[in-house]
Amino acid sequence: MSRLLSVVGARPNFMKIAPMIDELKRFPTIEHCLVHSGQHYDELLSGNFFADLGLPKPDVNLEAGSGSHAVQTAEIMKRLEPILLDYQPQIVLVVGDVNSTIAAALTAVKLGIGVAHIEAGLRSFDMGMPEEINRKLTDAVSSLLFVTEQSGVENLKHEGVPAEKIFLVGNVMIDCLLRHRELAARSPILDRLGVRQNGSSCRPYGVLTLHRPSNVDDPKTLQGILSAVSALAAELPVFFPIHPRTRKNIESFGLGRYLTGGAGKDPTGIVPLEPLGYLDFLALNDRARIVLTDSGGIQEETTALGVPCLTLRENTERPATVEHGSNQVVGVDSERILAAARSILQKPARRSQRPPLWDGKAAPRIVAILREHLQREGLA
Ligand code: UD1
DSSP: OEEEEEEEOSHHHHHHHHHHHHHHTTOTTEEEEEEEOOSSOSIIIIIHHHHHHTOOOOSEEOOOOOOOHHHHHHHHHHHHHHHHHHHOOSEEEEETTSHHHHHHHHHHHHTTOEEEEEEESOOOSOTTSHHHHHHHHHHHHOSEEEESSHHHHHHHHHTTOOGGGEEEOOOHHHHHHHHHHHHHTTOTHHHHTTOEETTTEEOOOEEEEOOOHHHHSSHHHHHHHHHHHHHHTTTSOEEEEOOHHHHHHHHHTTOGGGOOOBOSSSOBSEEEEOOOOHHHHHHHHHTOSEEEEOOHHHHHHHHHHTOOEEEOSSOOSOTHHHHTSSEEEOOSOHHHHHHHHHHHHHSOOOOOOOOTTOSSOHHHHHHHHHHHHHHHTTOO
16 A cells, blocks of 8 residues: 655645546555645635535645745644654655645655655746745655646756656646536536626626735735726726735725726626636636736636736746747736737637647646656555
8 A cells, every 4th residue: 555645735736636636546555645734724715626626625634824934834844744754655745836835845855755746847937936936945855746848847957857857747737627627617607797698608808816925915016907907997897806815905005996897787897706716717717808817827727728818927937828828928017918908809819729738637647657656666
């Protein structure tokens, strides 16, 4: 019997682990323990995702909660260590680039447990971004690096990682999206928001998401983005599911005047919404005319869906979404955002291709490599 333990913590982790759990179930000789760090604890950011994705209740919840980066990371490490000592997994699986990812990787490697990192090698080359620090450090202590796109392989090689640790396997987040797309299409969200017309056709609408500290913690930047999007929202309604951090800042900076839109019959303006569950958000993105975001994962999801995406950042760690997909990195200057958005609305949607191996089969590839590794190391 082999024992794997996965750690998840924040919203973008859950859809990455779901296809892994499904695949691992096929192998009765692998026992799997799912640990939730508790980094995200709101129903809207966590519980609803477990329900939508059919994820099992975590075996352990560390309930580490919010705090400064140091406090949050340290709290997760302190609470995870005794679990690892007790469970004695052969491998700890971590996904993505959040604080839970680095905290778990560091705790495991210090106990001599091998770490496998899913979504390794991505680099924005911007160390001002907390996720970039998490990515680099997690990769540095991982012994198996599962990469979503070719740029990740190049980055790791450039950092001197031996080729035998690097595996280009595709994208588990896209596995999850392709598996849930049909189910999501049955979500009533488009009717609720008033954009579905007689059966299947939709009025054009946009989607906005913002949560990155560099965008939402600075009043001027946040105002610039909201003013560009509200000009765009005079042409088509823009639905804005708001992350708790962003909502708090919009209120405290007095920027609520930009969120004047209302859902329902004939929606207009920027329409503020609570954070959406996985299926509702997938349904909303799938039919959007344009998506504006500072998220990493949404750049990938829109690429897979072929929906035009404007990334409101100065860089992306996911260049395949620009090279193959529908993504444009436009920064945070209001005029530039508006010009790019208008240009998308004027033209028929640009053709987008999925990057190589974004075919829904990343999780089976990863599990095959993990099994081989366990056998080779005599851990199976
Ligand atoms: C985290 C990740 C980010 C990811 C994002 C997705 C890090 C460094 N950042 O950012 O990469 O894209 O999740 O959402 O790990 N809060 C709540 N309810 C919760 C959790 C948080 O209200 O369930 C509020 C708290 O005020 C908290 C703040 O959001 O202080 C930030 O939460 P945190 O987990 O530190 O980072 P995110 O901004 O969510």
